[in-house]
Amino acid sequence: MNFHFQQAIRAVILFAFSAMIFNLHQTGEITKLINPKYENLSKTVAILFFILFVVQLTRIFSFSTKDHHHCHHTGHHCCHHDHGNSPFNTKKLFSYLILIIPLATGFFIPAKTLDASIAEKKGGMMILSKQTQAAETEDFTEAAIPNQSAGDDLYGDHAPDPNLMEERQEIPEEEYDHLKKELSQKQTIHMTNHIYTIYYDDINSNASKYKGKKIQLTGFVLKEKGFKQNQLVLSRFLITHCIADSSIIGFLSELPEAQNIDEDTWIEATGTIDISTYNGEQLPIIKIANWKKIEEPKKPYIYPIDIRVGL
Amino acid sequence: MSTFLQLNTIFISIIIEALPFVLIGVFISGFIQMFVTEQMIAKVVPKNRVLGVLYGTVIGALFPACECGIIPIVHRLLKKGVPLHVAIPFMLTGPIINPIVLFSTFIAFGNSWQMVWYRGGLALLIAFVIGLILSFQYKDTQLLDEDEHDHHHEHAQTLWQKFMGTLNHAVEEFFSVGKYLIIGAFIAASMQIFVKTSVLMELGQTKATSSLVMMALAFILSLCSEADAFIAASFRGTFSTSALVAFLLIGPMVDIKNLLMMLQTFKKKFIAVLILYIIIFVFISSMLV
Known part of the structure; x- marks a missing residue:
């Protein structure tokens, strides 16, 4: 043998x-x-x-x-x-x-959550301000044709329970339209993980529609050269497949204490959506009213929701 | 320290992401080795030069392959007598024109068909042209091991033996390509940690330079072709459609990961020629968009 x-x-x-x-x-x-x-x-x-x-x-x-x-x-x-x-x-x-x-x-070696240094490598604020532009030009057809048909009375008063939705990565198209419609009627927008991308796209493409609305969100702090003392970005990473394909999303935010908050601090904040310009680009910003430091969430990343379309 | 931890995390994540597709690749390779004979291939693949190239170009639509999983498959096909001008177009389009990748492109660009047509159509065109050129330029397989013929497995008789042979072959193929996947993943992860995207963007001011920059970025990032459309979409505001098309075309054809795997399989000079063709034709097609 x-x-x-x-x-x-x-x-x-x-x-x-x-x-x-x-x-x-x-x-x-x-x-x-x-x-x-x-x-x-x-x-x-x-x-x-x-x-x-x-x-x-x-x-x-x-x-x-x-x-x-x-x-x-x-x-x-x-x-x-x-x-x-x-x-x-x-x-x-x-x-x-x-x-x-x-x-x-x-x-x-434990896996490390991506942080602000990576966000900076990925283009940081430059990418964020361009996302608004892209969303505006791309989605203009959708804005022109009001999406009333599909999801109108599908759920009526019984909107889908957000807790049930939490684990799903795919939703039917009607539900997607419904979520978007619901969003435009809400007074306070709560950016939870699973609907983050849907709301994010819509706020970026129709910022004026959301001006003045209250918003509640979490994110980690990202700062860049050229920011004013009261500015920071509340950012998240969007993961499509693996973290090598992460891209940065988030909102430029303003609050008086911004300079005292370190990069990579996770905070939970509420504020009002406003429109401002950054390097010549118009974009939605958040004027933060209340905020608190939090621990890094168990699920630090955002995953895109797939919309099931009837092909 | 934090940089090292992030580098390691991205490194491991690329490997975890790529492993399913590499395993599919080595299993298919093992299967071809044990069950597909040279006679079968001779029957299926058209003898005619143009038809052969065309056949190689479109057959990839049936395989859910990615750019690293396809290398062991192509290697095995060449060893079984598939001509180079059929195998290479298959290698180039396979990771692009399969339904999974096209569908994710459709979703990433806001349920729009435009990018899907550009990506799929131009990939077919590029692969077809490159296949034709190669058919005139080379008569042999351009494999590192082209002299070593392997018809020795054909005398595995029973189905069970063939099945075990497939698995054994998969193991061998895994150990032969695995290390290149790992080195490639490490280089790609380092690039992500140390190269600033904004520096690249500043280089891309004109239509031509922005296409070249996006091609370089696709090479460096070494994304899986299922996920790259979402990254391309995130550059929508920064780069023109033609630059994004260049990004989506070249990434699945050649990137750091699969270049290292090609080095294990093909002659260096051939790889250099092939990459040159890819760069030229991807660039020209993106200028036409």
């Missing part, structure tokens, strides 16, 4: 990938890495790695002296990817080490 050292290493690595992914799900760290919509896909990966691990186990020991049945015809090495039976050397050691790095850091 022969023991194959490299096959054993491979088995261990396959098992470790499976274990690392399971561990990320178990500890909940996975929500800091990918959009929960893709959680099941990632769990499937963990299972597949486990299956590959089991398959790999059968190759650690071999009973015959014939090493590998399919390398017998000619002299040259027949497959370019090696089957893990050729001699172990430093090059191999190096490539196994590369595979071990993400396993080690994934296991032992």
